[in-house]
Amino acid sequence: MKYFLPFLLLTFVQCSQFDLFLDYNDVESLMGLSARLYYVRHNQLNLNAMQYPLEVPSFINTLNLTWSTNYKLLYKLTIQSDKDTVLPKLNSLSEGDVPNSKSTFTFTLSCLPNSDIAIIKVLVQVSENWQSDSTNIHLRFKKFCVDNYLNEISNTTEDNRSLPLYYEQVFFYYMIAGGSILIGLAIICCLISTYHRDNARNLMIVKGFQNNEVNTFLKSALNSSNKFNQKSLSGSKSNIKDLHECIVELSIQRQRVRLLNIELEGTFGRVYKGSYTDINGEEEEVFVKTVTDQASAVQISVLLHEGLSMYGLNHKNILTIQGVSVEQHVEPFLLYPYNNNKNLKKFLQTCKTTENLSCTLTTREIIDMTLQIISGMQYLHKNRHLHKDVAARNCLINQEFKVLITDNALSRDLFPSDYHCLGDNKNRPIKWMAIESLEHKKFSTASDIWSFGILLWELLTLCQQPYADIDPFEMSAYLQDGFRLNQPVNCPDELFTVMACCWALAPNERPTFSQLFVFMNEFNNQLVKFV
Known part of the structure; x- marks a missing residue:
């Protein structure tokens, strides 16, 4: 691919070539992607691929690595597991010459009874001769073995000699379990709690992404993009209209609005699907944002300010308010155009739980949605408007995937679990906020870029909750320590690098939306060639 991840040059002569990768079939079965996963490509190490363990589900017990070289190259292979309940085994010579033509070497990952998860480490050492320098290639795989021992016992055709060992161990486990089940349950509860906590702390440390290597990678790929001064956008428009003027210009008669069914509902807020009849008698479908009669005056004021914040903007990927009804003793109505739109977060969560194949998203569809969001955010920033809450919950999508x-x-x-109060009586989207916004309440185009990185992660995980195991009060220290969200299983390496760049600690090291648009458009064009 044209844009490769940060890499380290192998210590080989420039005319040589060495490749090591998982081929299409293996990547398809493991990740659901039709692509190759390179660990070494043209003598260049893919550090990102080696840094994170590739998940191997319980029903896959064999992996095939493909390699080739065009000159004399020696190798040594070693494989080990961090738990003795998984038995990794190489099905090829542990040392020899790397083949001159493309070939594969295989290793099996056999699970013993009652095993759960193990980390398998494969070390590939290559050298022109062992007296000179050698290069170590570290590969890691996370093998899941839940319920796998039942399949191992029943599969007598593979290795009949292993059956007595399995039965002995199963019998032994049952004997132990009969006398210590209560203690075992207590230990399991403790381990589960510790595992989730440690798993959160073992999320990606992106200090490697905060150096010049990554920024050079992204900026060199985007040298044709147009830059603009981010600092000039941090303030408000000098000629922005006040709230009263906006309400007067948008004011409509309440009796022309008809509420139909409730689309979203919270403690005091509601979003209706409704209709509006104009002065010519023509009826159109609309969204209506309003509050219940239990809403306070402060909540009503916040609704009006935030609902009118994007008034006057006009872009195909921006939903602009089209009418307001404010009358005494009744709740205000805010009207928006309706085009069979659904809330993006609700839509993605539905895709995760539904069995309807029409709801399955492809990588190309996700990239197309991403490009639309970038286009809309470009327009906002060019018009000196900061969103300050870029997230899937603040986007809509229709049946044609227009965002x-x-x-x-x-x-x-409407989404209370996404907002937290840190003792200042203000609910904020803590886990979507940039570090400088969290600590110093500073917002800029760069902080919107950070939030966009979280939104991209939401698209690829079908709206999992970011930093689910991290306490909101710990987020600032957690980010300062260099921790970030982990790479989604189905996420191409190039997209994960984009996310990491969006989460750079220094605001000036993050890309602009103009740069992101060029990169994502180029990535989309590369993707089309393989479909």
């Missing part, structure tokens, strides 16, 4: 960015009016009430 619209919305304001964040009522989001705190």
Whole structure:
């Protein structure tokens, strides 16, 4: 691929070539992607691929690594597991010459009874001769073995000699379990709690992504993009209209609005699907944001301010308010155009739980949605508007996968689990916020870029909750220590690098939306060639 991850040059002569990768079939079975996963490509190490263990489900017990070289190259292979309940085995010579033509070497990952998860480490050492320098290639795989021992026992055709060993161990485990089940349950509970905590702490440390290597990679790929001054956008528009002027210009008669069914509902806020009849008698479908009669005056004021924050903007990927009804003694109505749109977060969560194949998203569809969001955010920043709450919950999507960015009016009430109060009586989207916004309440185009990185992660995980195991009060220290979200299983390496760049600690090291648009568009073009 044109844009490769940060890499380290192998210590070989420039005319030589060595490749080591998982081929299409293996990547398809492990990750659901039709692509090769290179660990070494043209003598260049893919550090990102080696840094994170590749997950191997319980039903896959054999992996095939493909390699080739065009000159004399020696190798040594070693494989080991961090748990003795998984028995890794190489099905080839442990040392020799790397083949001159493309070939594979295989290793099996056999699970013993009652095994759960193990980390398998494969070390590939290569050298022109062992008296000179050698290069170590470290590969890691996370093998899942849940319920795998049942399949091993029943599969007598593979290795009949191993059956007595399995039966002996199963009998032994049952004897032990009969006398210590209560103690075992207590230990399991403790281990589960510790595992989740440690797993959160073992998420990606992106200090390697905060150096010049990554930024050079991204900026060199985007040298044709147009830059603009981010600092000039941190303030508000000098000619922005005040709230009263906006309400007067958008004011409509309440009796022309008809509420139909409730689309979203919170403690005090509601979003209706409704209709609006104009002065010519023509009826159109609309969204109506409003509050219940239990809403306070402060909540109503916040609804109006946030709902009118994007008034006057006009872009195909921006949802702009089209009418307001504010009358005494009744709740205000905020009207938006309706085009069979659904909340993006709700839509993605539905895709995760539904069995309907039409809801399955492809990588190309996700990239297309990403490009639309980038286009809308480009427009906002060019018009000196900071969103400050870029997230899937603040986007809409229709049946044609057209995405619209919305304001964040009522989001705190409709999605309460996404917002937290850190003792200052203000609910904020803590886990979407840039470090400088979290610590110093500084917002800029760079902080919107950070939030976009979280949104991209939401798209690829079908709206999993970011940093689910991290306490909101610990987020600042957690980010300062260099921890970030882990790479989604189905996420191409190039997209994960983009996310990591969005989460650079220094705001000036993050890309702009103009740069991201060029990169994502180029990545999309590369993707089309393989489909």
